[in-house]
Amino acid sequence: MGNLVAIVGRPNVGKSTLFNRLTNTRSAIVNEESGTTRDRQYGKVEWCGREFSIVDTGGWVVNSDDIFEEEINKQVSIAIEEADVILFVVDSVNGTTDLDDHVASILRRTTKPVILVANKIDSNEQRYASAQFYSLGLGDPFCLSAINGSGTGDLLDTILARLTPDEQSVQVEDVPRIAVVGRPNAGKSSIINAFIGEDRNIVTDIAGTTRDSIHTRYNKFGFDFILVDTAGIRKKGKITEDIEYYSVIRSIRAIEASDVCVLMIDAERGIEGQDMNIFSLIQKNKKGLVVCVNKWDLVQDKSTKAIKTFETAIRNRFAPFTDFPIIFTSAITKQRIFKVLETVKEVYENRKRQIPTARLNEEMLAAIEAYPPPAHKGKYVKIKYVTQLKGAYVPTFIFFCNLPQWVKEPYKRYLENQIRSKWKFGGTPINIFMRQK
DSSP states (O other): OOOEEEEEOSTTSSHHHHHHHHHTOOOSOSSOOTTOOSGGGEEEEEETTEEEEEEEGGGTSOOOGGGHHHHHHHHHHHHHHHOSEEEEEEETTTOOOHHHHHHHHHHTTOSSOEEEEEEOOOSHHHHGGGGGGGGGSSSSOEEOOTTTOTTHHHHHHHHHHHSOOOOGGGSOTTSOEEEEEESTTSSHHHHHHHHHOSOGGGOEEOTTOOTTSEEEEEEETTEEEEEEEOTTOSOOOSSOOOHHHHHHHHHHHHHHTOSEEEEEEETTTOOOHHHHHHHHHHHHTTOEEEEEEEOGGGOSOOOHHHHHHHHHHHHHHHTTOOOOOEEEOBTTTTBTHHHHHHHHHHHHHHHHOOOOHHHHHHHHHHHHHHSOOOOBTTBOOOEEEEEEOTTOSSOEEEEEESOGGGOOHHHHHHHHHHHHHHSOOTTSOOEEEEEEO
């Protein structure tokens, strides 16, 4: 399981700036108006050859003007429940506030490692200002400036020291790992129970898996894989929690630990923002995807036309990635449950598919000839040769050409669509790279 680091703190102390700095992106929107898109607050950090995930909790809990305290409580409690290390960001220009004291008092009670980050320290004189944060009782403040990046390297070293090393070595090789993800109440638990059936003795919980997702070895009807289940495992927090928010944070780990994700969508409610968030997490992590429209037994209109309309709507929302299977199921009546397992297996095999180089060149060079890349400033891009990378995590194709920098997204998409139309890569993302000949 990947490690998860959470950033907490009151508004406008520079959480998003720190997030952007650590993930080397500009993806979190920095002018924090409440309700800015939520899936942007999740990223991966690489440092010294190790990788961990980071979540800016402030971006997920909607801050409303009058009840800062309640929202902060929610953020902090979620961080304490879900994260392995907590970064508590404070603002050295404005000093400590009542809200900071309040957060510190909650964090002092947790057993999780907490790192106190004094942000906005741009010069050596300002370092003296950080001494006031000793009053929070959380140890030495880490002085840094998220805007210009000074001090962030030391912070990353400290984070790595506090994270437990990944127990990656325990994993069973070549067994597909399947995560069932989706919004609360979309039927994740019911479908897992339907998979497993009453014969509970087939289930072996693999020991040593982290506390947040149950890994179940599933071995029957000729299928053999590991189910990564996130559905309702842990006790609920004492406070009234934002369940929707939890579902995304929970999904992060399950998605990262899996090869293929089954995204459950509630047939009665259709696609909502939360489904889009979870979908974008699957995309960012380059995982296989099977969309499962559950509770189909409750829908009145089951005509072929209704199914077509629903499918089109889903593909339109998830564009440009549209090549994935959609299955209409009912966990209660066990309708098409078997189909889900078969499809998951297919998607997993598609991820592993290797196309012989000769066939690849024969088909793709013809497609390129039929529709060559657009000329750029009077220069023509010539693609000479294509090969598929061996043993890549996602099917990866490398096209060798004379001017790789001028092949733009739309043309790469054309190439991807050509590959998908000629070979079976349904449900799996494809990487396309242009390289200098």
